[in-house]
Amino acid sequence: MKTSVILEALNLRPDELSLSRRNAVRGAGRFSTALALAAVPLGLGGSARKAFAASAGLSVTDVLNYALTLEYLEDEFYRKGLAASGLIPGEDRTVFETISAHETIHVAYLKNALGGDAVKKPEFDFTAGGKFPTFEDYGIFQALAQGFEDTGVRAYKGQFGNLQSNPSVLTAAATIHSVEARHASEVRRLRGQKGWITRSQTDVPALAAVYAGEGRTDQAGVSLLDASTVGNDRETLVNAITEAFDESLNRGDVLAIAGQFLA
Numbered sequence: 001m002k003t004s005v006i007l008e009a010l011n012l013r014p015d016e017l018s019l020s021r022r023n024a025v026r027g028a029g030r031f032s033t034a035l036a037l038a039a040v041p042l043g044l045g046g047s048a049r050k051a052f053a054a055s056a057g058l059s060v061t062d063v064l065n066y067a068l069t070l071e072y073l074e075d076e077f078y079r080k081g082l083a084a085s086g087l088i089p090g091e092d093r094t095v096f097e098t099i100s101a102h103e104t105i106h107v108a109y110l111k112n113a114l115g116g117d118a119v120k121k122p123e124f125d126f127t128a129g130g131k132f133p134t135f136e137d138y139g140i141f142q143a144l145a146q147g148f149e150d151t152g153v154r155a156y157k158g159q160f161g162n163l164q165s166n167p168s169v170l171t172a173a174a175t176i177h178s179v180e181a182r183h184a185s186e187v188r189r190l191r192g193q194k195g196w197i198t199r200s201q202t203d204v205p206a207l208a209a210v211y212a213g214e215g216r217t218d219q220a221g222v223s224l225l226d227a228s229t230v231g232n233d234r235e236t237l238v239n240a241i242t243e244a245f246d247e248s249l250n251r252g253d254v255l256a257i258a259g260q261f262l263a
Contacts, residue, residue, distance in 0.1 A: 057161070057162050058159065058162050058251075059162075060162070060163060060165065060166050060169055061114065061117050062162075063159045063162050063163055063169075063173075064110055064113060064114050064169070065114065065117070065118065065119045066155075066159065066251070067110055067155075067156065067159070067173065067176070068107065068110040068111065068114065068118060068119060069119060069122065070151075070152055070155055070254070070258070071103055071106045071107045071110060072107060072121040072122065072124075073122075073124055073148065073258060073261065074103040074106075074148055074149075074152065075100070075103040075104050075106070075107050076121070076124055076126075077124070077126055077144070077145070077148060078096055078099055078100035078103055078145075079100060079104075080126065080135055081096060081100075081134075081135060081141050081145075082096060082097060082100055084135040084136075087135055087136070087138055087141060088138065088141070089138065092190055095186055095187075095190060096145075099145075099183050099186070099187075102179060102183065106176055106179075109172075109176075113169075113172075122262055122263070123262070123263035124261055124262060124263055125261060125262065125263040126144070126261055128260045128261060129260075132144070142187065142190060142191050143191070143204045143206075143207065145187045146184065146187045146188055146191060146193070146207070147204070147206075147207040147210045147257070149180055149183045149184035149187055150184045150197070150207075150210050150211070151210050151249065151254060151257050151258065152180040152183075152184075153177060153180045153181045153184055153246065154210075154246065154247065154248050154249035154254075155248075155249050155254045156173055156174075156176060156177035156180065157177060157246065157247075157248035157249075158248035158249045158250050158251070158253075158254070159173070160173065160174070160248075181246075196243045197211060197214050197242070197243065197246065198239050198242060198243050199214060199215040199238070199239065199242045200212055200213065200214045200215045200242075209253065209256055209257050210257055212253065213247045213249075214242055214246070214247050215238075215242055216242065216245070216247060217238055217241045217242065219245055224241045224244075225237065225238070225241070
């Protein structure tokens with residue numbers, strides 16, 4: 001099998017990341033936490049990203065390896081978070097243990113489906129080169145968990161077109177996709193967030209790329225501003241429209257988000 005496009009791209013390093021700190025203290029009942037997260041611009045060099053995004057569609061095997069790489073990332077992230085002493089409060093631990101178990105099963109499933117074509121797990125650095133105290137600050141851990149889950153949902157959706165030639169694989173990918181959406185919603189609940197995405201909004205600047213493109217008010221050529229009536233003002237309508245549809249992410253966008261966490 002040819003080396004997949006996604007793995008070739010994953011060997012690239014993101015441009016040097018700049019960092020500016022902001023501190024926010026969020027009170028949300030028992031989920032109150034001090035959230036200190038870096039505003040790190042996510043992205044690759046222009047030529048590398050354009051080449052990746054413009055490449056030919058992936059084969060079914062390549063799509064499965066693309067999914068497996070993302071599942072590797074999530075699986076290791078939660079394993080390390082659960083192993084970090086004192087990081088996850090007792091009242092939230094069951095949630096992350098459950099999510100972790102799901103990601104481990106996803107990895108096992110994809111590896112089994114791929115057999116000898118399964119790619120090896122990359123080396124990950126969840127501190128992004130020391131910029132995030134990911135496994136020392138629960139607020140940062142939660143925020144990254146939300147970012148990874150929301151990215152996974154949009155990444156799976158972005159590859160459904162490449163799986164149309166194999167309905168059984170498409171169905172299997174869709175079953176994982178919906179569970180990733182449940183993970184995202186549950187982590188959002190823990191953070192005191194809504195379970196759905198409004199426009200392209202995020203309370204964490206470092207995760208802005210995760211939500212890029214979520215502000216669309218049209219679908220398949222239909223302007224929903226003209227076809228919908230929700231609320232009494234335009235802002236309420238726009239918010240409702242953007243919440244009613246989740247957009248996909250292409251391979252280049254996913255790489256731009258995940259690339260900084262590759263060792």
